[in-house]
Amino acid sequence: MYVKICGLSEPEHVTAAVEAGADAIGFVLTESPRRVAPERAAALARLVPGHVLTVGVFRGEDPATVRAAALAAQVGAVQLHGRHPHADFTALKDLGATLVRAVDSTADLRCGAFDEDLLIVDAPRPGSGLPWDWAAVRGRPTGRWMLAGGLSPANVAEAVAAADPWGVDVSSGVEVAPGVKDSALIRSFVAQARRAG
């Protein structure tokens, strides 16, 4: 089970996620209570060993804006939320970053359909922390896809059993307040996700 912890903004939580064994760590570079400046994301990314993927999270920005922020943040992947056209992914190919398409369950759920490397199937409102009908997507996404939206240490096993994803992605569920992560919750989420998959 591939595990991504998203919306990190403090060194101690980056370290907690890495030590817990997370496969990917996300920095929100778009409008959000979790937003960090690209320069702060770059400083946090320097704490992350090479085997852990660093991800810059975007929603609705044009490819030139994404490119500039991703380069400044020095992330290894860019995650585009929403209905970006195929051309946006094509325009970012030469960045050399892993491309992640993040959509809700009404979109095309074939990983690779937009030349992306990874797919995230999320709730209609990204970062809301609201659980949704995970079982409704069971068997529909293809390829390397992560389930997101309302996951937490308490429900990740249930969510994995319902949707059978390749990986899981969490933000709100490892927080004690919007934008405030908790190291114990991060450790618990990674452990429960590993146990589930």
Ligand SMILES: O=C(O)c1ccccc1N[C@@H]1O[C@H](COP(=O)(O)O)[C@@H](O)[C@H]1O
């Ligand atoms: O976390 C945010 O604030 C955010 C803002 C804009 C786009 C994406 C965002 N996060 C993504 O949302 C899911 C996690 O949601 P949840 O909080 O666990 O319900 C994940 O894909 C994040 O990368």
